[in-house]
Every structure is written in C-alpha cells, then in structure tokens.
Amino acid sequence: MTRKIVVPGEVLAERPLRLNGAIVEGSKTCATVMGIFDDEKTLLIPLEGLWYPKSEEKVIGIVEEAKLNSYTINLNAPYKGILIAKFVRDPIDNNAIIEATVRELDKTGTVVLVRPRVLTGGKLIYVKPSKIPRIIGRGDTMIGQISHGTNTTIEVGMNGLIWMSGGNTDLATEAIMKIQEEGHTSGLTNRISSMLNLPASQHTEAHGAEGGNGARSEEKGY
Amino acid sequence: MKAKMDLIVNGKRLDGRGPEDLREIKITSNVIRNAAGSAYIEWGANKIISAVYGPREALPKHISDPDKAIIKCRYTMAPFSSLEEHGKPGMNRRAVEISKVTAEVFEDVILVDSFPGNEISIFIEVLQGDGGTRAAGITCAAVALATSGIPMRDMPYAVSAGRIGESVVLDLNKIEDNYSEADMPVAISPRTGNINLLQMDGILTREQFRQAIGMVKKAGETITRIQKEALIKPYQEIAEKYMEG
Numbered sequence: 001m002t003r004k005i006v007v008p009g010e011v012l013a014e015r016p017l018r019l020n021g022a023i024v025e026g027s028k029t030c031a032t033v034m035g036i037f038d039d040e041k042t043l044l045i046p047l048e049g050l051w052y053p054k055s056e057e058k059v060i061g062i063v064e065e066a067k068l069n070s071y072t073i074n075l076n077a078p079y080k081g082i083l084i085a086k087f088v089r090d091p092i093d094n095n096a097i098i099e100a101t102v103r104e105l106d107k108t109g110t111v112v113l114v115r116p117r118v119l120t121g122g123k124l125i126y127v128k129p130s131k132i133p134r135i136i137g138r139g140d141t142m143i144g145q146i147s148h149g150t151n152t153t154i155e156v157g158m159n160g161l162i163w164m165s166g167g168n169t170d171l172a173t174e175a176i177m178k179i180q181e182e183g184h185t186s187g188l189t190n191r192i193s194s195m196l197n198l199p200a201s202q203h204t205e206a207h208g209a210e211g212g213n214g215a216r217s218e219e220k221g222y
Numbered sequence: 223m224k225a226k227m228d229l230i231v232n233g234k235r236l237d238g239r240g241p242e243d244l245r246e247i248k249i250t251s252n253v254i255r256n257a258a259g260s261a262y263i264e265w266g267a268n269k270i271i272s273a274v275y276g277p278r279e280a281l282p283k284h285i286s287d288p289d290k291a292i293i294k295c296r297y298t299m300a301p302f303s304s305l306e307e308h309g310k311p312g313m314n315r316r317a318v319e320i321s322k323v324t325a326e327v328f329e330d331v332i333l334v335d336s337f338p339g340n341e342i343s344i345f346i347e348v349l350q351g352d353g354g355t356r357a358a359g360i361t362c363a364a365v366a367l368a369t370s371g372i373p374m375r376d377m378p379y380a381v382s383a384g385r386i387g388e389s390v391v392l393d394l395n396k397i398e399d400n401y402s403e404a405d406m407p408v409a410i411s412p413r414t415g416n417i418n419l420l421q422m423d424g425i426l427t428r429e430q431f432r433q434a435i436g437m438v439k440k441a442g443e444t445i446t447r448i449q450k451e452a453l454i455k456p457y458q459e460i461a462e463k464y465m466e467g
Contacts, residue, residue, distance in 0.1 A: 005454045008368050009331075009376035009413045023333070023375065030413065032333060032373035034453060047457060048259070048371035050277070052336075078277035078291075078340045108288075109338050130371060184457055185464045 002039035005047070006031045012044065021046045036184060047184060051077050051129035051159045053105045059113070060124070060157030063096045073098065073113060075159045076126060081111045088116060097124055097163055099155050119155060122165030125173055127180045129160035134183040135176055142189060146175050149196030171196065229386045229398055236398065237266075241391040244381070244441050249362065249452035251369045259370025261452065263362035266395060267352035272362040273345045274370040280341035291337035295325035297346040297359055304351040304396075320356045327360055327380070327409045327418040333373040342372060353396035354382045357407045360419070365449050378418050379445040380409035383434035390430050392437045404430075408438045412446045415439070 006012065010031045012022055017029040021044050024030075031037065035046040053059075061073035061081050071092060073081030083092075083100065092098065097120075100113035127135065136143050136156055147154045151167030164172050175192055182188055229236060239245070245266030254260035257273035280286035297320040301311045313321075328344060344367070346359040357380035364377045384394045385404040399405050404424030410417055426434060 005457060007377055007450050007453050008374040009411070011413065021373070023373075025375070025414075030375070032375065033371055034368055046371070048369055050371050050373075078279075078337050080279070109340075128371070182460050182464070185461050187464065191464075 003036050004039075005034070006037045006044070007034055008032055012037055013042070017042055019044045021049060045184075046130045048128065049130035053077075053079055053102050053111045054158075055102055055104050057102045057158045058099060058156070059102055059111075059159045060097065060099050060119070060155060060161040060163055061113075061159070062124075063092050063094055063098060066092065066094055073100070073111075075111060075157075076161055077129075077159050079105065079109055079111045081113050083113045083116055087114055092116065092118060096120075097122070099157065099163070119163050119165070122153075122163050123169050123173070125162050125164075125176065127160050127162060127176060129158065131180045131183045132156060132158055132160060134188075135162070135179050137189065142179065142192065145189070145193055145198065146172050146196065149193070149198050150175070229401060230389060230391075235386075235391065237395065239393075241389055242437055242440070244393045244444060245395065247361075247445065247448050249365055249448055251365055251452045251456060257366075257370070259366045259368070259372070261362050261365035261369065263358055263365075265354065265358040265361070266393075267350060268348070268355055268358045269350040270355060270358050270362050271347050271349060272359065272366040274342065274363070274366045274372065275345075276342040276370075277337040277340035277372065278343075280339060286339045286341070288338055290334040291332070291340045291342055293325045293329050293332065293334070293342050293344065295321045295328070295344045295346070295363075297321045297324055297348075297356070299348040299351055299355070303348045320359070323419055323421065324356065324360055324363065327378055328363070328367065330416070330418050331364075331374045331376050331378055331411060332367070333375065336373060351396070353394055353399040354407070357381050357409070360409050361445060361449065365452055368449075368453055376411035376413045376416075377446070377449060378409050378411050379442050379449060380407060380419060381438055381441050381445060382407040383438050385424065385426055385430055385434075390426075390433045390437065392434075392441055406431075406434055408435065410439065410442055412442055 011028050013029045016024040021033045022029050022031050033046050034048045035044045037044050061075045064072045064074045069085045071083040075081045096118050098116045098118050100116040103112045103114045150172040152164045152172045155163045248264040250262045253262045254273045259274040262271045298317050344363050348355045360380035383392050383406050384402045386402045404426050406422040409419035
C-alpha cells in the first residue's frame with residue numbers, strides 16, 4: 001500500500017505532476033488540501049475540499065432572485081449561479097429548488113447554468129463537496145443503492161447539495177451522512193447495504209463493483 | 223517598572239523547562255459544527271479556539287477585490303481569559319494589531335487567486351491566555367484552515383522566542399513575557415522556510431537573533447508534527463474502527 005494521508009504543504013513528488021488539489025513549485029509537487037495520495041497511480045483524493053465548477057456538471061441550487069432577464073441562483077459555494085431567462089420555458093419562483101447543468105464559469109466568477117428543472121417538495125441537505133464522488137459511487141452504485149433501499153428519488157449536485165423526495169428520506173440522509181464521515185474507509189458499500197437491509201446478493205455485487213477501495217469512484221468526479 | 227526577578231535558576235525556568243523546551247501542545251480539529259473548518263488548541267495554559275468561514279461573498283461590496291480573495295481575521299481575548307488588562311470584551315488596540323498581522327500570515331499561504339471577489343474569515347478566540355497567544359492562535363488557525371479545505375501552499379506554525387538575562391529561550395509564558403528582556407513571535411511556513419511573521423519587543427544582538435530563529439525552526443518540526451497528527455487522527459480513528467471489524 002502506497003497510500004498515505006497528506007496535509008497542505010506536504011511534498012508529494014520531487015517532479016512536477018498535474019494533480020487536482022496540488023501545485024507545482026520549483027520542480028516539486030505539493031499538496032494544497034488534505035487528501036489521500038496514491039503514489040503508484042499518482043492520484044490525490046481530497047478529503048477536504050471546495051467545489052470548482054466544471055462544464056456539464058449537474059448542480060442543485062436555490063433561486064435567490066428573479067430579475068428581468070436572468071435568475072440568480074445560490075449554489076452554496078464561492079460562486080454565484082446565473083440562469084438566463086430566455087433559456088427558461090416557464091417562469092421560476094423565488095426560493096425554488098432547481099437542478100441545472102453548468103455551462104461555464106465566466107471571468108467574473110459567475111457560473112452560467114443551463115437546462116434547469118424545478119424540484120418541488122422534498123428535502124435538501126448539504127454535504128462536503130469533496131465527498132460527492134464517493135456518495136455517487138462508481139457507475140452510480142452507491143447512490144442507486146440508497147435510492148433503491150429507501151425508495152426515494154435522489155438528485156445529487158456536484159456543489160454538495162442533495163435533494164431527495166418520497167420514501168424514507170430520514171434513512172437516506174443517515175446513509176449519506178455515514179458516507180460523508182467514512183468515505184475514506186474500505187468496504188463502505190457493504191456497510192451501507194446492510195444498513196438499508198438490502199438482500200445479500202446485492203451485497204456481494206455492490207462490493208465487487210466498489211473495486212479498489214473506491215479509488216476509481218473518487219476519481220470519477222475530478 | 224519591572225520588578226527584579228530570577229526567571230532562570232540552575233538552567234531551569236519557572237515551570238521547570240529548559241531554555242529550548244516547548245510547553246505541552248494539544249490540538250483537536252473540527253470542534254465547531256457550523257464552521258467550514260475549526261480547531262482547538264491547548265498550548266501550556268493557553269486555550270484557544272479557532273474557526274474559519276468561507277470563501278463567501280465579500281461584504282461590504284467595496285472591500286472586495288476582483289482579482290483575489292480577501293482574508294479577514296478577528297483575534298479577541300475573552301473577558302475572562304486573563305488576569306490583567308484584557309478584561310474588556312471586544313476589540314482593543316492590541317487585538318486590532320494581532321488580527322492584522324495574523325491575516326497577513328494567511329494571505330501569504332492561502333491560494334487567494336482562486337476565489338476572486340470572496341472573503342475568507344478567520345476567527346481566533348482566546349479562552350485562557352498565558353503568553354504567546356498570537357503564536358498559538360496562528361498555529362491553531364492553520365489547522366482550522368486545513369480542515370476547511372481551503373487550498374494552502376503551506377501550513378504555517380508560529381512560536382515565540384525571547385531573551386531572559388543573556389540567555390535565549392523558546393516559547394515564553396506570561397510571566398517570562400512580562401519580565402524578560404526580549405520577546406519575538408515568529409511564524410514560519412515549514413516547507414519553504416519563509417518567515418510570515420516577525421515581531422519583536424526588546425533588544426537582541428545579531429548572534430542572539432540567529433540563535434532564536436534556529437530554536438524556532440527546530441521547535442517547528444515538533445509543532446508541525448502535532449498539527450499533522452491533529453488533522454489525520456479523526457480519519458485514522460474511523461478507518462481503524464472498521465479495520466478491526
């Protein structure tokens with residue numbers, strides 16, 4: 001095992017590497033956030049981190065203000081979201097929860113959103129954005145399992161907001177919070193499925209899909 | 223007026239430490255649920271809690287910088303924290319100064335360019351003070367920032383060095399601070415060795431200054447190790463729990 005937990009400022013390699021959550025200074029690569037560094041795969045999985053918008057990512061936000069030709073969206077992030085009104089078919093009310101796709105991050109630090117969909121009712125929770133890839137799981141296994149086990153509809157935004165509706169949302173919240181806390185441990189898919197009382201056959205299948213300690217699933221979102 | 227007092231007897235200081243010894247340091251990370259990051263430090267008799275919020279929209283709007291994030295720092299001593307002059311709650315001349323220098327330490331290490339127009343707020347509250355609170359506060363706030371996920375070039379530490387009589391000593395407590403000849407808090411980025419903060423009360427010769435900086439850098443290895451342990455420990459505990467099972 002060449003995995004170790006690194007802290008900001010720790011030298012990861014004596015050569016320049018292009019990594020998320022790391023900077024190159026001189027000829028060295030240094031971590032800028034806490035994370036698990038895999039030496040063999042040269043992969044830094046952030047344990048703590050903020051959300052950086054990327055195009056075509058799905059986010060969840062709350063409509064802050066409906067202006068004449070745009071909507072401002074609160075994304076619970078350092079970036080403000082904006083939705084151009086001419087791309088919206090039906091008018092959206094203030095304080096509505098929406099799911100949208102990121103088109104781009106413009107130069108002023110505003111996230112331009114497209115393809116909005118209003119989410120009515122339900123429950124909105126916030127988790128650390130660095131844990132979202134683990135919550136989704138490799139090939140959506142983890143979130144599919146929670147959705148299936150609690151009979152809820154779940155929409156996950158890469159900015160850390162999760163919306164859910166119908167079914168046992170309390171159990172789903174509990175499962176998501178458990179993933180947030182224990183995301184860096186192995187065999188988590190197994191523990192979540194036993195928590196949700198899913199049949200044993202799905203146990204092994206889900207565990208197999210998790211693969212190498214969830215490293216691939218972590219990689220997915222970055 | 224300083225009273226005459228023997229602060230070093232037979233090479234031992236008032237609390238039994240040698241000249242190069244640190245006080246005992248304990249750091250706990252993630253102590254405040256609502257904050258983006260937080261930490262609590264016990265450095266000798268100092269008890270300090272630190273919390274970080276942000277990056278969030280810089281308000282009022284006119285203070286925001288379109289090129290980078292601004293760092294706001296608020297250092298305060300609780301009214302019950304100390305015996306003497308720190309009895310008044312809120313900001314005073316000393317608190318304003320320490321807040322300013324602390325914010326400048328973190329401006330150097332945080333990747334502020336990544337968050338234009340935003341602010342990052344660092345709060346340092348001294349619950350019990352016993353000398354060297356600004357150094358302990360910086361050490362604690364660095365851990366709080368690391369738990370918040372805000373990207374940093376380095377995780378700085380700070381400690382003070384000083385002079386009692388003719389001997390250079392490390393990590394002065396309140397009595398030593400009040401009656402010593404010099405007191406010099408230093409904050410350093412351990413990876414690069416950059417000095418982020420250097421203040422001094424009193425007088426040191428060049429040789430004593432070099433000796434003091436050497437002591438600080440040596441002590442930094444211990445402080446950095448304690449900071450890292452505080453950050454890694456919660457993750458390791460959870461991992462170990464399931465390793466056994």
